[in-house]
Amino acid sequence: MTVKPASLRPQAPVREVVKEASMVKQKEMIARNYDLLTSTAEHGRKVASTFVPGNLNELIMCFDMLNNLPEINAIQNGMRKISGDYITEAEKRGHSEDVCTYVKADLGMIAKGNVSPNGKPLPRPDLLLLSYTGCFTFMKWFELLREEYKCPTVMLHVPYQGDGETTRNMRDYIVKQLKQEVIPALERVSGVKFDIDRLRGYLRESARAEDDLVWVLESAKQTPAPIDAYFGGVYYIGPIFTAFRGTPDATEYYRLLRAEIEERLRLGLGPITPEGDMKSQKYRLVVEGPPNWTSFREFWKMFYDDGAVVVASSYTKVGGTYDLGFRHDPDHPLESLADYCMGVYTNRNLPQRIDLLEKYMDEYQADGLLINSIKSCNSFSAGQLMIMREVEKRTGKPAAFIETDLVDPRYFSAANVKNRLESYFQMIDQKRGSAPSAA
Amino acid sequence: MPAPTTAALVTRCQALFDDLSFGAAREWKAAAAGRRVVAYMPIYVPRELIHAAGMLPLGILGAGENLEVIHGDAYYQSYICRIPRSTLDLGITGRLDFVDGFLFPSICDVIRNLSGIWKILFPKVYVHYFDVPQNFDPEVGGVFYRQELQELREALARLAGRPITDDALRASFALYNQNRRLVRELYAFRAGAPWRAPASETYLVLRAGMVLPVEEHNQLLADYLAAARAEERPRRDNCRIVLNGVFCEQPPLSMIKAIEMSGCYIVDDDFMLVHRWLLEDLPVTGDPIAALSTAFLSGSTENGAKYQPRQELKGQYILEAVRANAAEGVIFAAPSFCDPALLERPMLEKVLDRVDVPHIGFKYAENSAQLQPVREQAGTFADSIKLWSTP
Ligand code: SF4
Ligand code: SF4
Numbered sequence: 001m002t003v004k005p006a007s008l009r010p011q012a013p014v015r016e017v018v019k020e021a022s023m024v025k026q027k028e029m030i031a032r033n034y035d036l037l038t039s040t041a042e043h044g045r046k047v048a049s050t051f052v053p054g055n056l057n058e059l060i061m062c063f064d065m066l067n068n069l070p071e072i073n074a075i076q077n078g079m080r081k082i083s084g085d086y087i088t089e090a091e092k093r094g095h096s097e098d099v100c101t102y103v104k105a106d107l108g109m110i111a112k113g114n115v116s117p118n119g120k121p122l123p124r125p126d127l128l129l130l131s132y133t134g135c136f137t138f139m140k141w142f143e144l145l146r147e148e149y150k151c152p153t154v155m156l157h158v159p160y161q162g163d164g165e166t167t168r169n170m171r172d173y174i175v176k177q178l179k180q181e182v183i184p185a186l187e188r189v190s191g192v193k194f195d196i197d198r199l200r201g202y203l204r205e206s207a208r209a210e211d212d213l214v215w216v217l218e219s220a221k222q223t224p225a226p227i228d229a230y231f232g233g234v235y236y237i238g239p240i241f242t243a244f245r246g247t248p249d250a251t252e253y254y255r256l257l258r259a260e261i262e263e264r265l266r267l268g269l270g271p272i273t274p275e276g277d278m279k280s281q282k283y284r285l286v287v288e289g290p291p292n293w294t295s296f297r298e299f300w301k302m303f304y305d306d307g308a309v310v311v312a313s314s315y316t317k318v319g320g321t322y323d324l325g326f327r328h329d330p331d332h333p334l335e336s337l338a339d340y341c342m343g344v345y346t347n348r349n350l351p352q353r354i355d356l357l358e359k360y361m362d363e364y365q366a367d368g369l370l371i372n373s374i375k376s377c378n379s380f381s382a383g384q385l386m387i388m389r390e391v392e393k394r395t396g397k398p399a400a401f402i403e404t405d406l407v408d409p410r411y412f413s414a415a416n417v418k419n420r421l422e423s424y425f426q427m428i429d430q431k432r433g434s435a436p437s438a439a
Numbered sequence: 440m441p442a443p444t445t446a447a448l449v450t451r452c453q454a455l456f457d458d459l460s461f462g463a464a465r466e467w468k469a470a471a472a473g474r475r476v477v478a479y480m481p482i483y484v485p486r487e488l489i490h491a492a493g494m495l496p497l498g499i500l501g502a503g504e505n506l507e508v509i510h511g512d513a514y515y516q517s518y519i520c521r522i523p524r525s526t527l528d529l530g531i532t533g534r535l536d537f538v539d540g541f542l543f544p545s546i547c548d549v550i551r552n553l554s555g556i557w558k559i560l561f562p563k564v565y566v567h568y569f570d571v572p573q574n575f576d577p578e579v580g581g582v583f584y585r586q587e588l589q590e591l592r593e594a595l596a597r598l599a600g601r602p603i604t605d606d607a608l609r610a611s612f613a614l615y616n617q618n619r620r621l622v623r624e625l626y627a628f629r630a631g632a633p634w635r636a637p638a639s640e641t642y643l644v645l646r647a648g649m650v651l652p653v654e655e656h657n658q659l660l661a662d663y664l665a666a667a668r669a670e671e672r673p674r675r676d677n678c679r680i681v682l683n684g685v686f687c688e689q690p691p692l693s694m695i696k697a698i699e700m701s702g703c704y705i706v707d708d709d710f711m712l713v714h715r716w717l718l719e720d721l722p723v724t725g726d727p728i729a730a731l732s733t734a735f736l737s738g739s740t741e742n743g744a745k746y747q748p749r750q751e752l753k754g755q756y757i758l759e760a761v762r763a764n765a766a767e768g769v770i771f772a773a774p775s776f777c778d779p780a781l782l783e784r785p786m787l788e789k790v791l792d793r794v795d796v797p798h799i800g801f802k803y804a805e806n807s808a809q810l811q812p813v814r815e816q817a818g819t820f821a822d823s824i825k826l827w828s829t830p
Contacts, residue, residue: 094788096773096781098518098802103782132573132746136548139573139746140782146750147786155573155746157580160545162554162568169590173572173583180579349568350555375518378778382523383552385514390559403516 022257026238029253031118033243036066038120046190049125049145052319053344054133054158056337058202058246058328059182063190067243068125070141074105076117078293078407086112087408100137100376101408103144110148127189128153129182134160134318134346135379154185158341164352166342174338200330202246207327212254213240214322219261220311221364224281226264228271230310231300234291241319246328273304282307283428286360288314288353288387289372289380292404295412299404302418306425310370312360314353317345324356350383354390361395367428369399370421375411398431400424445640445666448659452643455650456692459506460534463650464497468537475599477540477565480526480550481687482744483716484542484569485731487615488592490653491607492599497538498649498713501525504691504806514556520776521805522688523553530561540565540598546687546744547779565598567591573746575736585732592728608727614653616720621660622648623715626707628664630764633704634674636667638682639696645711675702678824681766682708683757683787686742688774690803697810698770702821706764709742716740743783754783754790761796767824770817771800797824 040047048060049068060067077083086108087101093111095104109115114122130142130153139155146153156177159170183194216236220229227233236257244250264270270278274297285303287310292299303310320326321343329336345353357369369391373381388399402420405411455463468474475494479486486496502508502525510531511524529535541564543554554568570587572580596603625644629636644663648656682698686709698705717734721727741747741756757769769791773780784800791798799820801813 094785096784096802098776099778099781130746136551136778137782140743140778143747143753143786144782147753147789150750153748153750155748157573157746159570159583160551160568162543162551162570167590169583169586173574173579176579176582177574180576181574349558350552351558353555354559373516375516378519378548378552378776381516382519382549383514383556385516386556386559403518 022253022260023235025249025253025256026235029239029244029249033066034116034118037068037122038116038118040066040123046126047123048127048129048186048189050129051131051133051135051138052241053135053346054131054156054341055241055245055319056129056131056156056182057243058199058206059178059186059337060129061202061246062194062198063186063192065126065186065190068122069242070106070145071102072242073109073116073122074102074407075293077105077109079296080117081294081409083294083407084409098376100141101406103137103141105407106141107144107148124149125151127151127185129185130155131158131341132156133158133341134344137379152185152189154182156182156341158338158347161342161348161352164349166339170342171335171338174341175334178334178337196333199333203328203330203333203336205248205251206240206246207329209240209245209250209254210320210322210327212251212258213237215258216254216261217312217316217323219265220309222265223284223365224268224270225284225309225311226261226269226271228273228278228300228303228310229316230287230291230313231273231296231303232271233310233313233316237316237319240322271304271309273300275301275304278304278309280307281309283368283425284309284311284364284366286310286312286357286364286366286369287372288357288369288384290315290318290374290377290406291372292412293407294409295414298414299412299417302421306421308421308425311364311366314345314357317356320344321348321356346379350386354387354394357387357391358394361391361397366397367432368397368424369395370424371399371401373401373403375403375405376408377406398424398427400427442669443662443666445663445670448663448666449640449643452647452659455647456643457505459502459529461497461537461650464495465537467495467652473600475539476537477542477595477598478535478538479542479569479713480544480546480553481711481713482544482546482742483571483713483739484544485588485591486653486713487608487611487721487731488588488595488603490614491603491611492595493601494539494595494599495652498711499526499529499535500646500649500687500689500711501805502529503689504693508806518776519549520688520774522774523549525805526553527556527560530557538564540567540595542567542569544569545571547777549778550687565594567594571735575748577733577736581732581736584735585728588728588731605727609723612721612723612727612730614657616723617657618648618653618660619715619717619720621657621664625660625664626715628667630706633677633679633706635670635672636663637699638705638708639692639699642692642695642710645714648714649711676825677702677704678768678821678828679704679706679764679766680820681706681757681760681764681769682772683760683769684743684771684773684777684780684784685710686712686744687777687779688805690772691805691807691810693810694772694803694813697814698817701814701817702825703770703817706766707760712740712742743779754787757787758790758794758796761791767797767828768820769796769798770820771798773800773802775802775804797827
């Protein structure tokens with residue numbers, strides 16, 4: 001698809017058209033992937049299920065396989081407000097109210113027919129690629145899924161950066177698992193022989209898209225910020241975090257997106273929200289933690305209504321910390337997959353997470369840090385109060401803490417969240433010691 | 440001197456258990472210049488490495504029900520288990536100020552993240568997240584693990600100020616082998632005659648092993664076994680159950696007693712698995728690091744914190760625990776919000792359901808005193824087992 005440079009078109013329609021180009025493109029990509037996933041009986045391609053952190057999409061593609069991500073299905077169901085029923089179903093079947101709601105949304109979805117957003121049933125995976133990266137729950141989640149699907153399962157254990165660094169030993173361990181476990185499993189299931197040059201090609205493509213993603217995310221260093229790096233950010237990371245990293249489609253998506261944001265910057269526009277362009281930017285925030293999906297729009301509105309824009313977020317780094325310089329590297333294909341897995345946000349230790357948030361506060365000239373703590377996610381949540389204290393201490397900027405859940409509507413209390421946010425914005429005003437300044 | 444009675448030994452263990460300032464470990468440290476203490480949390484660390492460096496491994500399992508947590512709650516949301524907050528309280532209130540190193544093993548994301556908190560709050564302490572392989576191939580996970588062990592060995596040697604030699608390691612292996620043998624013996628004795636070694640006592644005897652030097656704990660185990668064998672105690676008409684899920688945050692001691700008083704003999708459990716993680720003796724010849732690695736990969740216990748690569752074996756360990764100990768049912772007791780225990784539980788339940796082993800489940804917190812529901816549930820469970828097992 002070709003897009004005319006925005007400057008050649010009249011202004012008002014341009015924004016409309018340019019805005020749509022990347023969104024339409026992403027929508028198409030997602031729809032196509034779900035269509036492919038739900039028509040395996042016709043085309044016969046095999047399916048791997050895996051996770052967003054430690055997603056090995058390029059490798060999966062080397063075997064002509066499709067990538068199905070249960071976390072993304074849970075998010076989709078959260079946004080479509082059907083995850084609540086699925087969670088209840090899983091709890092009825094004996095899963096504890098205390099555990100991660102992604103898992104329960106997934107298990108409940110399977111119990112109720114495993115229907116994909118396109119209305120057709122998802123296929124049983126041919127392989128569970130358990131990329132055990134940054135979250136303990138992953139391990140148990142796929143053991144639970146294995147009981148459902150009785151399909152081959154292969155584990156990739158990615159060691160945690162406990163001491164705040166990656167070591168040669170950790171990297172060698174991952175590469176060895178890729179060579180001796182993961183690749184043979186993919187070969188067996190798909191019947192396709194591994195071709196490292198094919199992998200290099202995909203990785204080259206990934207790096208291109210990654211450059212543009214980083215550019216987009218970093219555009220929020222500008223004032224006014226042309227993007228919202230959390231509510232908008234979750235859309236921007238979509239293709240790279242899921243089944244499209246390494247495809248020309250993803251490269252094209254990010255090229256379009258970048259052009260759109262360049263244009264917004266040129267015009268001095270703020271982020272697009274569901275209600276049009278965001279006008280005033282009174283508060284620049286860094287956000288830690290995943291968003292709530294069941295009331296995503298309502299949640300977002302609480303920010304833009306009050307002029308709060310998120311300039312950087314940690315959640316947009318769970319599928320890779322590209323802004324810290326990492327790129328998939330065709331010259332070191334397996335090693336770079338290993339480095340990618342080790343580097344994802346939740347695989348970094350708490351001091352590293354604090355350093356990163358402090359850096360964001362600084363580089364993005366934020367007014368404060370907001371933590372959205374997720375009830376059922378120990379990986380993110382355990383330690384967030386420590387993070388809050390430290391970042392506050394180091395930056396001297398106010399921080400606030402709200403509590404919601406990912407896809408369990410029972411744990412989103414709009415009134416509480418709104419109250420908390422409003423007092424937080426007041427706190428920022430007070431801290432500034434003067435009337436809020438509109439950007 | 441007359442041999443000590445179980446009552447006397449249990450009184451001593453209870454005192455160690457109640458001492459939240461870890462007086463015994465402090466005394467050990469003060470007894471000679473240059474001594475160091477390395478704390479660890481559940482679920483498994485190779486204590487032999489610490490011991491071989493001349494240091495004292497000190498197991499920390501939170502603060503139980505007798506400490507009012509004041510500081511820890513400021514670090515944790517209500518929906519996170521209790522053990523990290525009470526452990527932090529122990530640290531912040533200075534109760535662990537004699538600890539020189541702290542190992543946080545791979546068990547779950549809470550303890551994983553606590554390692555980072557500890558690094559920040561206690562910068563003078565050597566803090567290390569101890570990762571173990573979830574790949575059990577000697578050439579893959581084994582190679583990784585050996586290197587991790589070697590790096591830990593070097594770091595501990597630096598902390599101790601002396602190298603950890605192969606011979607020192609082998610000597611430690613021998614002591615811990617003896618410890619594991621004695622613990623196995625104690626569990627077998629209890630499974631055979633649970634009225635003579637109630638779980639509330641064996642629990643305390645094992646807890647003592649978290650704070651005492653292994654040499655002393657070995658003696659204690661041997662003394663308790665001898666005393667228990669020598670004493671007759673009344674046998675009750677209890678059913679026999681396996682208690683599962685108690686491997687990290689500890690239930691109040693009163694909960695263990697409540698289960699027993701409600702008519703259940705606990706004939707197996709997963710308390711303090713560090714004592715029973717390795718299933719066989721470590722060889723005292725050959726390369727000690729390779730020995731530790733092999734034992735972990737192919738001779739260690741199964742548990743929710745570990746991956747089971749083979750679907751057909753998933754959860755079989757609970758069935759083995761039932762069968763090997765002639766248990767009649769399983770009580771799943773898990774700390775609230777505990778991922779490893781609560782995510783694992785449905786898979787274990789399935790395995791039991793397939794062969795009609797009855798089970799019940801509830802949650803607890805280390806400081807929860809709500810024993811009535813536990814008593815009722817365990818009592819009803821015991822009654823139903825007795826009813827259905829009556830020919
Ligand atoms: S626990 Fe957190 S990181 Fe893990 S699967 Fe659930 S939401 Fe994701
Ligand atoms: S009680 Fe469970 S969740 Fe809490 S630290 Fe222990 S293993 Fe982790």
